[in-house]
Amino acid sequence: MSRIKACFSVLKESHKKALIPFITAGDPAPDLTVDLMHELVAAGADIIELGVPFSDPMADGPVIQRASERALAQGTNTDDVFNIVEEFRTKNDSTPVILMGYLNPIEVMGYQHFAEKAVKAGVDGLIIVDLPPEEADELTAVIKPLDLDHIFLISPTTHGVRLDKISEVASGFLYYVSLKGVTGSNQLDIGAVSEKLAEIRSKADLPVGVGFGIRDAQTAEAVGRVSDAVVVGSALVERIAEHAGNNEKMKKEISSFIGSLRTALDSI
Amino acid sequence: MPEVMKNTNIDSLKSMPDKRGHFGNYGGRFVSETLMGPLEELEQAYKKYINDPDFIAEYEHDLKHFVGRPSPLYHAKRWSEELGGAQVYLKREDLNHTGAHKVNNTVGQALLAKRMGKRRVIAETGAGQHGVASATVAARYGMECVVYMGAEDIKRQAINVYRMKLLGATVVSVEAGSKTLKDALNEAMRDWVTNVDDTFYIIGTVAGPHPYPAMVRDFNAVVGREARQQCQEQAGRLPDLLVACVGGGSNAIGLFHPFLDDKDVALYGVEAAGDGIETGRHAAPLNAGKPGVLHGNRTYLMEDKYGQIIETHSISAGLDYPGVGPEHSWLKDVGRANYVSVTDVEALKAFHDLTRIEGIIPALESSHALAYTAKLAPEMDKDAIIITNLSGRGDKDIHTVAALEGITV
Numbered sequence: 001m002s003r004i005k006a007c008f009s010v011l012k013e014s015h016k017k018a019l020i021p022f023i024t025a026g027d028p029a030p031d032l033t034v035d036l037m038h039e040l041v042a043a044g045a046d047i048i049e050l051g052v053p054f055s056d057p058m059a060d061g062p063v064i065q066r067a068s069e070r071a072l073a074q075g076t077n078t079d080d081v082f083n084i085v086e087e088f089r090t091k092n093d094s095t096p097v098i099l100m101g102y103l104n105p106i107e108v109m110g111y112q113h114f115a116e117k118a119v120k121a122g123v124d125g126l127i128i129v130d131l132p133p134e135e136a137d138e139l140t141a142v143i144k145p146l147d148l149d150h151i152f153l154i155s156p157t158t159h160g161v162r163l164d165k166i167s168e169v170a171s172g173f174l175y176y177v178s179l180k181g182v183t184g185s186n187q188l189d190i191g192a193v194s195e196k197l198a199e200i201r202s203k204a205d206l207p208v209g210v211g212f213g214i215r216d217a218q219t220a221e222a223v224g225r226v227s228d229a230v231v232v233g234s235a236l237v238e239r240i241a242e243h244a245g246n247n248e249k250m251k252k253e254i255s256s257f258i259g260s261l262r263t264a265l266d267s268i
Numbered sequence: 269m270p271e272v273m274k275n276t277n278i279d280s281l282k283s284m285p286d287k288r289g290h291f292g293n294y295g296g297r298f299v300s301e302t303l304m305g306p307l308e309e310l311e312q313a314y315k316k317y318i319n320d321p322d323f324i325a326e327y328e329h330d331l332k333h334f335v336g337r338p339s340p341l342y343h344a345k346r347w348s349e350e351l352g353g354a355q356v357y358l359k360r361e362d363l364n365h366t367g368a369h370k371v372n373n374t375v376g377q378a379l380l381a382k383r384m385g386k387r388r389v390i391a392e393t394g395a396g397q398h399g400v401a402s403a404t405v406a407a408r409y410g411m412e413c414v415v416y417m418g419a420e421d422i423k424r425q426a427i428n429v430y431r432m433k434l435l436g437a438t439v440v441s442v443e444a445g446s447k448t449l450k451d452a453l454n455e456a457m458r459d460w461v462t463n464v465d466d467t468f469y470i471i472g473t474v475a476g477p478h479p480y481p482a483m484v485r486d487f488n489a490v491v492g493r494e495a496r497q498q499c500q501e502q503a504g505r506l507p508d509l510l511v512a513c514v515g516g517g518s519n520a521i522g523l524f525h526p527f528l529d530d531k532d533v534a535l536y537g538v539e540a541a542g543d544g545i546e547t548g549r550h551a552a553p554l555n556a557g558k559p560g561v562l563h564g565n566r567t568y569l570m571e572d573k574y575g576q577i578i579e580t581h582s583i584s585a586g587l588d589y590p591g592v593g594p595e596h597s598w599l600k601d602v603g604r605a606n607y608v609s610v611t612d613v614e615a616l617k618a619f620h621d622l623t624r625i626e627g628i629i630p631a632l633e634s635s636h637a638l639a640y641t642a643k644l645a646p647e648m649d650k651d652a653i654i655i656t657n658l659s660g661r662g663d664k665d666i667h668t669v670a671a672l673e674g675i676t677v
Contacts, residue, residue, distance in 0.1 A: 054575075054576065055577045055578075056445065056450060056451075056562060056577050057454070058299075058300070058454045058457050058458070058563070058564075059299075059300035059302075059457075059458075059461070061458070062444070065444055066444075069444070069445070077574040078574050078575075079574075103298060104561045104562060104569070104575040104576075105574055105575035105576070107560050107561055107575060108560060108571060108573070108575030109575070129300050130298045130299055130300060130564070131298060132297065132298070132299065132300075132301060132304050134288065134296075134297060135296050135297065135298055152301070153300065153301040153302075154301060155300075155301040155302040155304075155305070157301075157302060157304070157305030157306065157464070158301055158304065158305065159305065162304065177300075177301060
């Protein structure tokens with residue numbers, strides 16, 4: 001059983017919700033990322049979403065764009081990302097790690113080569129922001145035999161036929177982007193999220209995570225009530241940026257932030 | 269049948285893209301899930317109106333009375349004589365309202381936006397030409413307009429920034445990344461994702477996700493249709509060769525497309541070699557890049573070995589882009605078009621030559637096409653015909669050229 005599947009089934013048995021923090025690999029520095037990942041797990045993270053930095057992150061808001069820029073300025077490249085995961089795995093063999101990024105760094109390496117390296121490093125799944133299912137056949141064919149999960153985004157504008165198609169090809173879990181706009185946007189409408197999740201669940205058996213717009217314990221709890229997993233990105237990355245340069249303070253800050261989300265989710 | 273079509277399984281080179289927006293291996297729709305719905309809506313509206321006689325009549329009416337089409341096909345006799353070979357005809361897109369071919373597309377897309385009930389248009393711009401053309405049609409059709417422009421380009425193109433503001437547009441300075449055209453495009457996409465209900469994104473070149481490369485081409489193909497007819501009227505036959513500059517490639521594809529199946533007409537797209545291809549400081553992905561995915565489509569790109577997009581260089585802001593329209597990538601691979609490059613220095617020489625010999629000040633973008641024309645023409649017979657796309661006028665570049673020569677205007 002894949003780590004992601006195992007993770008969700010354990011959580012389901014104990015009636016818990018998955019907490020999925022996002023950080024960008026190499027932000028604020030490549031040699032800090034593994035520490036931060038362990039810190040996130042200690043504070044209550046169930047799955048880690050690790051951003052692969054890209055020069056043109058079209059679907060990201062300013063907070064995650066700048067994280068990408070900081071990571072690239074430090075020279076973080078795709079091989080560094082694999083090394084980070086490999087090092088994380090020396091001390092943690094159970095927490096799933098998902099890479100989130102854009103297609104071009106994968107294309108340039110070649111699908112097969114990229115996927116093999118990812119698996120070898122201990123990566124469990126991929127979210128490729130700019131690869132909708134219509135263009136994904138070739139990559140899916142490569143990663144499926146390797147047991148890498150292919151996680152797709154679903155948005156408020158995803159309807160009918162496309163939702164069917166996504167449910168068919170996706171594995172691991174489904175990632176619902178709770179609002180129009182880029183990462184780090186505000187104005188979360190729980191009513192609308194809940195309605196859309198019901199539609200998604202009527203078509204797919206996979207767990208459903210919700211991201212975009214989760215800023216604090218309160219929004220995490222509200223979203224956790226209607227979903228299987230909560231993804232928090234910009235609000236976490238903001239804290240990393242704020243305390244860059246003071247590593248101990250940064251770790252303390254993100255640990256208490258993730259801890260507060262954990263408590264909120266466990267109160268459901 | 270053209271020789272190159274042995275490489276393809278299609279009846280006409282003009283029949284691309286396929287249903288999914290692919291030009292062979294290129295093009296497609298590589299965007300975040302949130303944009304898939306809006307792009308399908310746009311594609312359906314576009315397909316509907318491009319075949320709607322009322323829409324076409326309104327578009328043609330405005331091209332004639334607002335833009336000033338048809339633009340002349342001008343036989344540059346003195347320059348041809350100077351070059352000592354082929355007869356060079358210039359397609360005078362510089363005479364259009366707003367001074368470049370860009371307005372053909374913005375009129376089309378703004379009319380489409382109106383039909384789709386969108387009250388707000390957004391655009392990205394590099395040199396500012398597409399921004400001005402977008403602000404112009406927004407004023408003309410009474411729509412709100414926001415233009416995204418890299419902070420670096422805003423510094424380089426102060427006059428166009430002011431023109432856009434005069435026309436009532438809001439110009440947003442983009443501070444991310446290299447602060448140039450590609451970053452402006454990223455930012456405009458982000459705006460569109462957020463405000464998609466009431467907003468139409470007018471992309472200025474034949475790149476972006478499907479249907480943009482096909483749609484922008486179709487709105488610019490009026491250039492090639494007119495040139496084809498004008499050449500037959502003036503010279504009694506088709507030209508031997510077409511030349512156009514290629515940044516994203518909208519003026520080139522506009523000129524080339526109606527000639528794609530005319531196998532005896534050679535096509536030359538001219539990229540910006542900047543300081544020289546060998547220096548790495550250029551903007552020539554078709555000459556020195558490789559295929560990848562950026563801005564919603566698969567195409568030739570300038571990237572490093574990890575797939576990060578690298579900074580480009582050209583004297584001409586309008587060619588300073590790391591990608592290129594996917595149809596050009598396909599035309600390169602099937603061998604229908606030739607893609608070459610000229611340096612900043614060569615383009616500047618052509619800028620001065622045309623200005624002094626023909627009394628026409630060309631845009632620095634178009635000067636690249638002229639510079640390559642000057643290489644080709646002397647090698648050809650005196651009765652051979654070249655059509656070169658004079659895609660824009662050079663008024664906007666006067667300060668750049670003056671500064672290079674140490675003159676304060």
